[in-house]
Amino acid sequence: MIELVSESRCIQCNICINVCPTNVFDKVPDAPPTISRQSDCQTCFMCELYCPVDALYVAPQVEPLAEVDEKSLTEGGLLGSYRRNIGWGRGQTNTAQEDSTYQLLKYLK
Template sequence: MIEIVSATRCVECDICVKVCPANVFDATKDGAPVIARQEDCQTCFLCEIYCPTDALYVAETAEGPTGISEAEVEARHLFGGYARALGWKRGKAGGSQFDPTHRIRVAQ
């Protein structure tokens, strides 16, 4: 579930407000977007990869928040982790040409 919008990383572009399919965020007048409807989050991690500054953190639990702190997410280098695994950078798509899933299908 979405837990953190890092005010220090966020550049207030409001892309997350636009792209979240569950409409979880609200834009604010003079600051970072806020998590307005956390309960609606479907834990799809897509807001993270669309974020140009890796300012969002979605924890692994889908039923409720874990209460993880921003300091811990920073310390464990978890910001942007899913984007790096995919090959997306600064909110831009990339890496699908290196997807080795066809090898898995052969093994299957």
């Protein structure tokens, strides 16, 4: 579920608004988008994948987290981590087979 739009990283490109299939975000003039309908998030990671500056964090849990701390997410390398893990974007190395979700799914076959 979408948990954070980093105000310090966001460049207000609004790509996340455009790629979200469930209209979770609202555009805010001269500010980062807001998460207005978090419960509508399908945890598809599209916003995180397309964010060019890793300003978003989508948690794999489908329920909102009790606490979201940007500093901890940054220190833990979690902002934009899904995009890095699957090798999405310029200059990235495809590491999809190393992603924990991929690892779990291979055992379900």
